[in-house]
Amino acid sequence: MKRRYLWLVRRAYRALRHKRLRHRHWWQDLTHKLFERRLWMPCRDTVATGLTIGMFFAVMPLPMQMIFAGIVAMRFHSNVPIAMAACWLSNPLTNVPLFLGQYWIGSKVAGSLGLQLPDIQWFKSFLHWLDDLNKSDDGRHWVPQTILNGNTGDFFLGTLISAILLAALTYPLVHLFSAIMPHHLPARPRHSAKVSSFMRKIRAQREARKQAKKAM
Numbered sequence: 001m002k003r004r005y006l007w008l009v010r011r012a013y014r015a016l017r018h019k020r021l022r023h024r025h026w027w028q029d030l031t032h033k034l035f036e037r038r039l040w041m042p043c044r045d046t047v048a049t050g051l052t053i054g055m056f057f058a059v060m061p062l063p064m065q066m067i068f069a070g071i072v073a074m075r076f077h078s079n080v081p082i083a084m085a086a087c088w089l090s091n092p093l094t095n096v097p098l099f100l101g102q103y104w105i106g107s108k109v110a111g112s113l114g115l116q117l118p119d120i121q122w123f124k125s126f127l128h129w130l131d132d133l134n135k136s137d138d139g140r141h142w143v144p145q146t147i148l149n150g151n152t153g154d155f156f157l158g159t160l161i162s163a164i165l166l167a168a169l170t171y172p173l174v175h176l177f178s179a180i181m182p183h184h185l186p187a188r189p190r191h192s193a194k195v196s197s198f199m200r201k202i203r204a205q206r207e208a209r210k211q212a213k214k215a216m
Helices: 002-016 025-035 044-058 065-075 080-089 095-112 121-134 152-180 197-215
Strands: none
Touching: 044 065, 044 080, 044 152, 065 080, 095 152, 121 152
């Protein structure tokens, strides 16, 4: 499993450093923080934060969840590949039961609290757009019709509750796993997170561009 993780990390790292992209300034400005080695090396704190972020976005009805998770993980200096991989929790096989479960949670919580949530029109339009975008060739819906025809306020509430609860449970569970099996998930990276020569080159180029802009 560890070898598989390292193989995937190396493939992703090399793809981001492709020779057709590495010298483009806009790409360097967009992804330069991704090349920090500490964001790719697995340890307790970075994996816990990255998996928490990934689980939060995994249950959100959003397109390109992995991109959102990767950007947020990068901003919080957590493990980027773990955050992006966690988004595979929601996939074409799990979306329907996941969305129905969120709708049920939202309706139960709203009913127990006596809340009469309004039907959120912009959210309903967004769900219809997602359904049309991801509808399969045989006519199967990406978003269940029960949700599209029901109260989207309940579904929105259930989505927030499930995302927050899943994220809140993930962080301590990763720390518990690291405490029980530290040889699989150490508290600190086994290798020092030294800055790569490629990263030093990018930083030097960015500083040179900043100095050139100030001189103009």
